[in-house]
Amino acid sequence: MNILILGGGGREHALAWAVMQNPKCDKLIVAPGNAGIAEIADCADLDIENGTDVVRFCEENAVEFVIIGPEAPLVAGVADRLRDGGLLVFGPDAAAARLEASKAFTKEICEAVDAPTAAYAHFSEAEPARSYIKAQGAPIVIKADGLAAGKGVIVAESVEQALAAIDDMFGGEFGEAGAEVVIEEFMDGEEASFFVLVDGEKVLPIGTAQDHKRVGEGDTGPNTGGMGAYSPAPILTETIAQQALDQIIRPTVAELARRGAPYRGVLYAGLMIEGGHARLVEYNVRFGDPEAQVLMMRMGAQALDLMQAAAAGQLAGCRVNWAQDNAMTVVMAANGYPGPYEKGSVIGGLEDLPETSSEICFHAGTSRRDGKFVASGGRVLNVTARGDTLAQAHDKVYSMIDRIDWPEGFCRRDIGWRAL
Numbered sequence: 001m002n003i004l005i006l007g008g009g010g011r012e013h014a015l016a017w018a019v020m021q022n023p024k025c026d027k028l029i030v031a032p033g034n035a036g037i038a039e040i041a042d043c044a045d046l047d048i049e050n051g052t053d054v055v056r057f058c059e060e061n062a063v064e065f066v067i068i069g070p071e072a073p074l075v076a077g078v079a080d081r082l083r084d085g086g087l088l089v090f091g092p093d094a095a096a097a098r099l100e101a102s103k104a105f106t107k108e109i110c111e112a113v114d115a116p117t118a119a120y121a122h123f124s125e126a127e128p129a130r131s132y133i134k135a136q137g138a139p140i141v142i143k144a145d146g147l148a149a150g151k152g153v154i155v156a157e158s159v160e161q162a163l164a165a166i167d168d169m170f171g172g173e174f175g176e177a178g179a180e181v182v183i184e185e186f187m188d189g190e191e192a193s194f195f196v197l198v199d200g201e202k203v204l205p206i207g208t209a210q211d212h213k214r215v216g217e218g219d220t221g222p223n224t225g226g227m228g229a230y231s232p233a234p235i236l237t238e239t240i241a242q243q244a245l246d247q248i249i250r251p252t253v254a255e256l257a258r259r260g261a262p263y264r265g266v267l268y269a270g271l272m273i274e275g276g277h278a279r280l281v282e283y284n285v286r287f288g289d290p291e292a293q294v295l296m297m298r299m300g301a302q303a304l305d306l307m308q309a310a311a312a313g314q315l316a317g318c319r320v321n322w323a324q325d326n327a328m329t330v331v332m333a334a335n336g337y338p339g340p341y342e343k344g345s346v347i348g349g350l351e352d353l354p355e356t357s358s359e360i361c362f363h364a365g366t367s368r369r370d371g372k373f374v375a376s377g378g379r380v381l382n383v384t385a386r387g388d389t390l391a392q393a394h395d396k397v398y399s400m401i402d403r404i405d406w407p408e409g410f411c412r413r414d415i416g417w418r419a420l
Helices: 010-020 051-060 071-075 078-084 094-101 103-113 126-136 159-170 238-258 291-299 302-311 390-401
Strands: 002-007 027-032 065-068 088-090 120-123 140-144 153-156 181-185 190-199 203-211 214-216 220-223 228-231 264-274 277-284 326-334 359-363 366-369 372-375 379-387
Touching: 002 010, 002 051, 010 027, 010 291, 010 302, 010 359, 010 379, 051 078, 065 078, 065 302, 071 078, 071 094, 078 088, 078 094, 088 264, 088 302, 094 103, 094 238, 094 277, 103 120, 103 181, 103 238, 103 277, 120 126, 126 140, 126 159, 126 181, 140 159, 153 159, 153 220, 159 181, 190 238, 190 291, 190 302, 203 238, 203 291, 203 302, 228 291, 238 264, 238 277, 264 302, 291 302, 291 326, 291 379, 326 390, 359 390, 379 390
Parallel strands: 002 027, 002 065, 065 088
Antiparallel strands: 120 181, 140 153, 140 181, 190 203, 190 264, 203 228, 214 220, 228 326, 264 277, 326 379, 359 379, 366 372
16 A cells, blocks of 8 residues: 655654554655655655645555645645545544634534533634733633644733733734634643544544643743653543543534534544543644654554544444553754754764664654754654653653754653653
């Protein structure tokens, strides 16, 4: 089978690595890919948000299955165009991808099915939003309604901070994503990620994870796209997972189908857990990044079989064969991230790192220059390992990090601290 993966980050490197473990894969192309992905697959220069171009590329390269990594092509309707072209594709249509494209749409769905989530209000103008904040007080959560690369959420600890966030969003800091905002009550608790596959109707849980969004140790500083993750998430017990399935996820899938927008792909529910009960924080319509890295490390070759089954509407009877292990990934980022950072610094020591089923360094933002790996993004590497225990995975990861020679990069040294 010839397979195309759209995307070029650490998530896509992890997906590519898992797909390549499966003998079904005859040829793998990743567009645009990165320097690490180029070590295991062909990379292609392709506008992944242009459905017409992607369909044409698939026809020219005899691609039989497309896996869409990031959210932007899904929101742009690339999955729709691929399905219209008769291709098997893993990822929801644009109508279902609104679960991530619009925070207000997700709240509307939650109201329709009475799913537990934070109380909220939706605004398209700054002054009413400012008045609402002053009436509600703080802490309070300000969210850009649209896609903001994981950074459009401000947890304001004071009214002044919340008002500043409103000024920034309506002032254009997040572009079109901030043209409308959703303001939510602050939810106490511990956040975890729950991943399921959906084939339009059937829901198959495939794993849990917990990530670290803040840039600083002790979960301090501004939000990022994610500084590390581990799987499974101990806080998300079987009982809580079942409650989330029954009260949040399955009703959401059923409501989308009722509206004529059946969901097909991976659905990632961010949950806030307090007192043994989960409430929905947000939905994402793709694998998380860096959560995908730990999930793929634990799933391996079966990931392709399950994604193919979801795309074909054949999840009935499928199950995930989990090893009783743990995985951890730590993000190495360019100094200055998530603020301004420089590109082009040389990263040494990567060639000497292990690449096994239990230890690997996934590339997120790298390119090649004069035969050397150089940083080309903010989040650059995802150093990942499995172990019988989380502590063992932790020790493997940081041992690998200590062998990487990159003075211009940094990482958090406390990934997994809640569970450990």
